Amino acid sequence: MSNDGVDSGKRRFLTLATSAVGVVGAGFVAVPFLGSWKPSAKAQAAGAPVEVPLDKLEEGQMVKVEWRGKPVFVVKRSETVVDALKNTTQELKDPESQNIEQQPEYVDGVTRSIRPDVIVLVGICTHLGCVPQHLKETEVDWGGGFFCPCHGSRFDLAGRVFAGVPASKNLQVPPYSYQGNNKIVIGVDEGAA
Template identity: 65%
Template sequence: MSNDGVDNGRRRFLLWSTSAVGAVGAVGIAVPFVKSWSPSARAQAAGAPVEVDVSKLKPGQAIKTEWRGKPIFVIRRSAADVSNLEKIGSLLKDPESSNPAQQPTYVDKVKRSIKDDVMVVVGICTHLGCVPQQKEQVEPAIGGGFFCPCHGSKFDLAGRVLAGVPASDNLEVPPYTYLSDSVILIGVDKGAA
């Protein structure tokens, strides 16, 4: 086989131009595919930290907000409520909050909060995922807390589950930090802010 009359320059040009067009086509296909892996703006906003101003909360009042699609309860507790939390341990399934997955390490294990008077919990019952309702009195010895209307689970004002109810775990405490004395940032660990 003879290469007489073959233009090697033209052959190289065609090879390089075909390769360049193929590369541009591959990038054109790859870019939208890779972009589809990124979360949408709506998804990013759903996972974004949430600021809550607790300056106007009076004892017993609550603010309900949402973080990552979950209801979040922020409640101001009275001094009597906080004092009662340490007295009712025998009525609870997990009074010392022994499951580390249910609260950050920097919250008090009994009060389950950074500051004694403000509690932050995810408002989803640990039994089957219903949303518990805040009650002024869930049990005479307990006082205020949460009652889950779906199956009767009860939680104290620290989100700890009472003994003898279907829920087996305490309400989850999300990561949060204080930006000031009156503003909480939910979704950011205390050490990261």
């Protein structure tokens, strides 16, 4: 077969036009496909830092917020409670909070907080994952704290687990920081804020 009657310019144009249509079509397919990999707005909000105002939180009061699908307890403690935390160490499994996986480096070992008057804890029992109840120091004879109704684990108001209960670890302290004196940001490490 001879190429005498073939218009090479027309052939080149048709080849380029077909290629361009193919690239545009592939783009129309690829954009929604790649967009489906992005997390939804709900998923982004679930992992976002959570701000907790402290100005209306009174001594002994607890606020529960959700961060990354987990309950987080924020409790304002009195000076009496903070002083009592130092005297209950013999009754605890890990009184100095030596298990560093349970808390950031920047929190104090005894109070397990940046400021002694406010504690921030992930509200999930370290035994089987139930949500403990907050009990004020005036409501129980063991100084108050958190009680897991599932199997009876008790935690003091620093989230430290008592000896002789099913839970083996202290309640986890999430990463958090202060914005001024009256606001906590859960999910942002101290110093990174």
